[in-house]
Amino acid sequence: MTPTASSHHTTPADSTPTSTTAPTKTPAPAVRLDGISKSYGDSHAVHELSLDIAPGEFFSLLGPSGCGKTTTLRMIGGFTDPTDGTVLLGGEDVTALPPNKRDVNTVFQSYALFDHLSVADNVAFGLKRKGVGRAEIRERVGTMLERVQLGGLGDRKPRTLSGGQRQRVALARALVNRPQVLLLDEPLAALDLKLRRRMQVELKQIQREVGITFVFVTHDQDEALTMSDRIAVMNEGHVEQCGTPEDVYERPSGSFVASFMGTSNLVPGTYRAGRIAVDEGPSLPVGTRAGIADGSRVHLSVRPEKIWLSDFEPGMVLATGVVRETVYSGATTTYLIELAPGITLSVLEQNTARSRMEDRWAGGERVEVGWKPEHCLVLD
Known part of the structure; x- marks a missing residue:
């Protein structure tokens, strides 16, 4: 008899049941x-650039002026057409679509607010153009103003607000539309240093709350390190390195990234048999370095905060130099130490509760410096 749909089909005890679970599909x-x-x-503003940015990621395009980061952002937003290549949002090819047909919003450096409209009307502008109902607009605008700490200011005009508040209005106006991707073109550049640092923390918190993908353009290394899940360091139209903040800072791919990401000492020399002979200076042990041939011209890279001036540990790389400058900056003191003619190391020390002014090194003093081998890179 042929089993009906309600019949039970048993599997023999010695056989392995076949799994019917569908494989997990990786989101685009x-x-x-x-x-x-x-x-x-x-002239190539951007050249054969390929990147994947994950859903919900805070991703920064970082680089000096003219490196192509804003052009890249504009191509994502549809404001600039690529000469070659493809732009996809959520797996959909949008290369030929205009900005208003892409599920993105942009926050510009100038904020581009409507001064004749109230704060609430500025935030509601995009929703009204989409034909969203009045009750929903009122609810979504109120919720978003609370989220960006502007609750109760909806009736104010933008010109009566501070720079930080105007920046929040621009952010709320973009986020209230619930875009798939939010593009931010140096939105904190016009703020003073103290406010900019506070807004960096707040912006990252907002991004985590709303869960929207942020693509952030900046030339400020500290800004990118503070906020980003990943950073693409750009130079002359291409990506030099893409990775987490720790990756690009601690393990730079080359001399450009090492010098651009904060301060790094780049000491020129020649690599041979596990040592670097510094030009007109000492020969320093660095160990075997894969991929670097004997006789290669290299840079020894070590961060200022990784260099010690006392209490050396066994196995550290040691060198001797002369203090040429002492720069006191409140929380830290920076020493410029000459290892050889024309070759100077920057050394950063924290000023702790036990630091005393009389213990600081003075110009002209001969000192010993040291660092752990794992804290130095050899860049070919």
Whole structure:
């Protein structure tokens, strides 16, 4: 008899049941840039750049002026057409779509607020254009103003607000539309240092709360390190290195990233048999370095905060130099120490509760410096 749909089908005890669970599907990247380029005549603003940005990620494009980071952001937003390559949002090819057809919003450095409208009307602007109902607009605008700490200020005009408050209005206006991706083009650049640092923390908290993918453009290394899940360090239209803040700071891929990400001592020399002969200076042990041939011209890279001036431990790399400058900066003191003619190390020391002014090294004094071998990089 043929079993009916309600019949029970038993599996023999010695057989293995076949799993019917479907494999977990990996979500498409929130943003995928596939070999995008932007050229102006013979000049390449961006050259064959490929990146994947995950859903819910705070991703920063970092680099000096003219490196292509803003052009890249504009190509994601649809404000600039790529010369070559493809832009995908959530797996959908949007390369040919105009900005208003892409599920993104942008916060510009200038904020671009409407001064004749109230704060609430500025935030509601995009919702009204989409035809959202009045009750829903009122609820979503009120919730978003509370989230950016502007509750109770909805009736104010933007011109009556501080710089930090205006920045929050621009952010609320973009977020209230619930875009798939939020693009931010140096939105904190116009703020003073103290307010900018506070807004960095608040912006990251807001991003975690709303869960929207943020793509953030900045030339400020500290800003990128503070807020980002990952950072793409750009130079001359391409990505030099992409990774977590710790990756790009502690393990730079080359001399450009090492010098651009904060302060790094780059000491030129020649690598041979596990040592670097510093130009007109000492020969320093660095151990065997894979991929670097004997006789190669290299840079020894070590961060100022990784260098010791006393209490050396066994196995440290030691060198002797002369103090050329002492710079007191409140929480820290920086020493510039000459190892050889034209080769100076920057050494950063914390000023702790036990630090005394009379214990600081003075110009002209001969000192010994040291660092752990794992804290130095050899950059080919």
